[in-house]
Amino acid sequence: MTTTQVPTSTGAPVIGAGVTRVDGPLKVTGAVPYADDLAPRDALVGVLVGSTVAAGEISLVDTSDALAAPGVVAVLTHHNAPAVIRPNEASSDERAPMPPFQDATVRFRGDYVALVVAQTHEEAAHGASLLHVTYDATEPVVDLNDPRATRETDDPAGADSTRGDLDRGLAAADVVVEADYVTGDNTNNPLGLFAACAQWDGDALMMWATTQWPFNTADCLAEAWGIPREDVRVVCPYLGGGFGSGLRPWPYIHAAAMAAKVVDRPVRIVLSRPQMFTGVGHRPETVQRVRLGALRDGTLTAVEHTATIPVAMDDDNPENVVSGTRQGYAVEHLRADVDQVRLHISPPGSMRAPGEAQGNFGLETALDELALELGIDPVELRLRNYAHTNPDQDDLPWSSKALDECLRRGAELIGWDDRDPTPRSMREGDQLIGYGMAAVSFFYFQQPCTVRVVVRRDGSAAVHCAAMDIGTGTYTVVTQVAAERLGLELADVEVVLGDSSLPASPPAGGSGLAMAISNATARAVTGVLGDLELGSAPGRDALSRAVGDRDEVAAEATADKPDPAEVGMSPSGAFGAKFAKVRVDADLGLVRVERLVSVIDCGQVLNERTARSQVVGGTVGGIGHALLEHTTTDLHAGPQTGRITNAHLADYLIAVNADVPDLEVEFVGGPDRLNPVGVKGVGEVGLCGVAAAIGNAVHHATGRRIRRLPITPDLLL
Amino acid sequence: MHPFTYTRVDDVDAAVAAVTTDAVARAVQVPEDAAFIAGGTTQLDLMRDGVWSPGTLVDISRLPLADVEVEDGDGDDGTVLVVGAAVTMADLARHAAVAGLDVLRDSLLLAASPQLRAMATIGGNVLQRTRCRYFRDPTVSQCNKREPGSGCAAVEGTARMHAVLGVDAGCIALHASDLAVALVALDARVRLHGPDGVRTLPVADLHVRADDDPARDNVLTPGELVTHLEIPVPDARTGYLKVRDRASYEFALTSAAVVARVEDGVLAHVAIGLGGVGSVPWRATRAEEVLRGRPASLALFEEAAAAELADAFTLPGTDFKPELARRTLVRQLRDVTEVTA
């Protein structure tokens, strides 16, 4: 691997260059401080105990044996845990997860019933095994298809939409295809186990916790405890993967704060792998129906996409399964509708490309079926229905869109036109060969972000923001933006993140942070240069002279989302085209991905290396989504109902190296017109479309249409 | 995890003397038990999951059982590999004596991950415990392996990585070792050293079928230690085919170990082990009977595979397995014999 060193004092652009990560050396030497590494070494250790029924009330917790065990200091249950306020309780759609130990109710299997606090992890774990909990169990509802389940139709995600008149659109169609699609439940499974350590100083709370959103976690803790926001500090400079599971203020974080309060000592909790399946969210399963009407020439006349998705008891998790459908294609008549079904399952959360990952599979598979029915090339079908303006936002022109280029370039790279399009026509020995593709129109997500840029007397600079780098390269790209705009070497810019006491930031999620933080950084640089009466990219000497004998000069700026009506444009998310080549063993049903081409329009690429690595990582997740990952739950009535049956990394299959070919990634398009840096997010577009492209390729290879994920060998026998 | 004490022994007799209960054979270990630990990749997992709680661990990984020797066999046997129980999977897989024995080498290299293979021993592999997630979760109350008479949650639950042969509604736990499947096809034997001396047993007789007694995993008597494996090198072609969702680092959905010699178009020798399907490493004797002495052909392979799986016990989650196992076996018979029609 080559190292790119870009001289910046000459004013050469560093935005876009694939510079190596500024935190790379720390990472590969094991020196980066993860949240748990910062916990005080004298902290006691808590082990959480989950319920063994999926619904009911705790009738008795016998703590005597546990308390008598060596090293055990305390056992927290709903009897003795401090009462706290549920954060965001007033919100209609985004209540924070319930803090633990507030009542005797069990809402899912694995719901925390106790925390055993001891001197060491082993002692706490042993104590936990000695706890005797009895329940008044009631019959849980855990199956999405269970007619007893409450169906919520109030549309918390704002997912539902109607345009035109669906029936008219269908009546005008020459061809209608309609089918059901099912995507299984998935678990984020970052390798780093989530951890929290709380320390109280009087009524002030210090928290080291795995989170993708320190600022909000601090807000929630302040609200929970009814203490001033400035008395709470949440620190998380690094985490070992998140994929969305660190977005919500999960109960284990509250449990650490409660325990530290009760024992009046710092207490740390590290979740176990099985607890990572029930304690930090998951990608909910979906059942979808897609109905497409089209003219013989491929023009879509009607699109209907409905989805059912589960949500936990007493919880909210808005997940828009149909966003890509609403804005994906130019169709006059459309109905999109998402219903949530309440189940006794652990609270879902976001998992890389929430909603879009699942919905894209339904829509883009249905389009493949339509293409086949019409005898039109699948790429051509997408181009014929190209949305030149955003049909979901008053037909405003996009702020940037190069999806057509993505499609054409992707087809060229994979050799689309060289394939024999007839299903089951290509074969080498036992292996059936297939090609498939899918398009992605990823949603735009933006929340206000504030950044402080500090120029020091020596001309070097610092950038401060509460935002998290979840491994995507935030430290690096912020360094690049600040360095370029200030005319500094990368080494002269220090970026400080992951601390709620720094300026307010949005979550590291929704593919929105890179855009938000780089724009805020650019604005803050403009602000500080204005204060210093300097032109753009002045360089270190000029900066130092302008600061003069002051210690430092700082400026803050906030980036926020534009008002589409005002700017006359629809703010765009990323676009992408995915092309897969698969081999399917004709007898054994084994699907192996041979090539996967991603062509992405993410606006201005901030760093070619980290952006590519986002698409590569997303694609690996997409291969897992398509072929491997599946969190399975016991659905049959009985004592095991609602239990996850594969909460273990040996049984929950994540794609490994052998499942992943050399991934081909190209970026097309140019800077987005709507923001000063021209950037769009690239964190999730890499995952979307992979499942549909692989599924469509499996159909091309075998002639078999598999409408459910994951596509496993048993479905192809 | 339950508190335990740890001792390391330096010779076989001390190891044997340290283990006085039948901990090695029972499906669960309790605080009264002392249990052997070799690489620990099964033993510690089960302790961490709270399924096993032996009071003492006796570390046998440093016993002088880490050599691979090539000996002359008696009678018809050509050479025999004598492999110490403490040899790691990684070391055996790359041993020169195994280079031509595809079925053995591939059963090792297609198992687990490089990290695990570097820790795990041959003795421990053969004696590894079922991966059944109902067995391995003590919060599951119905498990005839853990609690005889309590029932089988897996039968009603989400069965996939479960057995369809040698099982009934009382327990569908799978024996997931790849190596052991190759070993039964190779007619390998285990050498045991116990308080009453030394004995030798075919690997095919080592394990206890779930439909015989789910609460027992093998026939070892208290203190008995596996010291060696004796693996005859056959005068035949061999191969191991492992079918799994993930291309690496996963247990088999189905697998087939085939040892065969075709003379003048006729199957003069054939021995088959099937993986992913049995409560024990499955020796496919019915298929062998169909094949032995008959002209090799794809149609015959189909017939043999169908005979073997005819009485499979399936559930909604495992009903694909007999068909996949049949196809796996036919494919591997074809590839090992190079029969094309």
Ligand SMILES: Cc1cc2nc3c(=O)[nH]c(=O)nc-3n(C[C@H](O)[C@H](O)[C@H](O)COP(=O)(O)OP(=O)(O)OC[C@H]3O[C@@H](n4cnc5c(N)ncnc54)[C@H](O)[C@@H]3O)c2cc1C
């Ligand atoms: C994630 C994962 C994936 C895996 N994938 C595969 C796979 O694909 N294929 C496969 O075949 N295996 C697989 N395994 C199983 C692995 O190969 C076994 O765990 C390993 O071989 C056991 O060897 P060990 O030395 O670690 O045994 P230990 O864990 O130390 O012991 C296992 C058991 O055998 C007993 N024991 C060990 N040695 C002796 C002896 N000499 N005499 C008497 N009793 C003894 C112990 O008391 C214990 O009960 C996997 C394991 C894991 C954790």
